[in-house]
Amino acid sequence: MIEAHDLTKRFGDKTAVDHVSFTIAPGSVTGFLGPNGAGKSTTMRMVVGLDHPTAGTVTVNGKPYAKHRSPLSEVGVLLDAKAVHTGRSARSHLRTMAATHGISTRRVDEVIEMTGLAGVARKRVGGFSLGMGQRLGIASAMLGDPRTLILDEPVNGLDPEGVQWVRHLVRDLAGEGRTVFLSSHLMSEMAQTADQLLVIGRGKIITAGPVQEVIDSVIGATVRVRSPRATELADLLRTDGVSITSPEAGTLQLHGVTAEQVGETAAAHGIVLHELNPQSASLEEAYMNLTQDAVEYHSEPVPIHQEAGIR
Numbered sequence: 001m002i003e004a005h006d007l008t009k010r011f012g013d014k015t016a017v018d019h020v021s022f023t024i025a026p027g028s029v030t031g032f033l034g035p036n037g038a039g040k041s042t043t044m045r046m047v048v049g050l051d052h053p054t055a056g057t058v059t060v061n062g063k064p065y066a067k068h069r070s071p072l073s074e075v076g077v078l079l080d081a082k083a084v085h086t087g088r089s090a091r092s093h094l095r096t097m098a099a100t101h102g103i104s105t106r107r108v109d110e111v112i113e114m115t116g117l118a119g120v121a122r123k124r125v126g127g128f129s130l131g132m133g134q135r136l137g138i139a140s141a142m143l144g145d146p147r148t149l150i151l152d153e154p155v156n157g158l159d160p161e162g163v164q165w166v167r168h169l170v171r172d173l174a175g176e177g178r179t180v181f182l183s184s185h186l187m188s189e190m191a192q193t194a195d196q197l198l199v200i201g202r203g204k205i206i207t208a209g210p211v212q213e214v215i216d217s218v219i220g221a222t223v224r225v226r227s228p229r230a231t232e233l234a235d236l237l238r239t240d241g242v243s244i245t246s247p248e249a250g251t252l253q254l255h256g257v258t259a260e261q262v263g264e265t266a267a268a269h270g271i272v273l274h275e276l277n278p279q280s281a282s283l284e285e286a287y288m289n290l291t292q293d294a295v296e297y298h299s300e301p302v303p304i305h306q307e308a309g310i311r
């Protein structure tokens with residue numbers, strides 16, 4: 001469990017995190033989303049005591065991170081996968097970490113197996129690919145068998161097999177009742193992995209809640225219907241709060257009404273349906289809508305002739 005109250009961080013006159021409050025519950029994967037510079041890393045760094053809050057508090061499993069007697073067993077952290085002594089082997093890095101925290105070498109071998117590093121565990125970390133570095137970072141986070149995991153961009157640099165592996169790993173960890181808090185820029189990945197979302201923009205929470213609720217609250221669910229009596233059905237369904245468009249003859253696109261309501265209205269009036277299809281927007285669409293005012297670094301569309309180097 002991670003609980004933040006009024007958490008604020010200023011760097012000079014820049015407010016990176018601005019009076020943020022949230023609870024990350026155990027037993028689920030919570031995705032942390034936000035544009036570049038929104039304050040995700042700073043928030044995560046404050047959770048684990050690497051940045052000191054200007055104001056407010058944050059606790060992990062009921063206490064500030066620094067107050068835990070055995071922090072590695074409480075919280076596993078992946079913040080910067082490159083922050084490893086590059087001259088050492090992966091096994092040596094993990095063994096040193098384990099030794100300084102009273103963790104057995106058997107656990108080192110376990111996390112090496114779990115993260116698929118067995119084949120390269122004796123190689124120098126300096127020669128690791130980005131993906132291998134990520135796996136080592138995740139192995140380090142898992143070393144203390146912690147109740148809470150904080151992973152900043154864990155799939156960064158991983159190939160599709162690695163991405164899928166992280167997805168299964170975090171889902172399993174949440175299934176065991178652990179708290180998993182992870183950030184990612186890959187919306188499709190987040191949609192498949194997270195149960196809950198926390199969306200931040202310019203240091204403030206934009207929205208939070210279960211993934212589907214967040215999507216529906218932004219875009220609203222739509223229902224697509226095809227019927228030979230589409231016009232009549234549209235007249236029956238047209239009430240306050242329902243918007244209806246007809247992309248082609250015999251087809252309706254409805255906002256503000258559920259598929260069940262459409263089906264029941266049609267049945268009550270003996271109207272035949274050829275299609276009744278509840279449709280949901282993607283997390284990517286919802287995210288773009290949510291954060292469009294919070295993007296600090298907008299890219300300007302490049303005129304085609306300039307992009308091609310033609311002047």
Ligand SMILES: Nc1ncnc2c1ncn2[C@@H]1O[C@H](COP(=O)(O)OP(=O)(O)OP(=O)(O)O)[C@@H](O)[C@H]1O
Nearest residue numbers: 011014015016034035036037038039040041042043
């Ligand atoms: N040590 C620092 N000194 C000054 N400004 C900082 C520092 N760390 C972060 N910032 C600023 O605080 C803001 C939030 O940065 P942060 O790295 O937390 O964002 P982020 O959401 O993790 O971004 P990204 O997705 O690009 O990693 C940014 O404007 C950043 O430039």
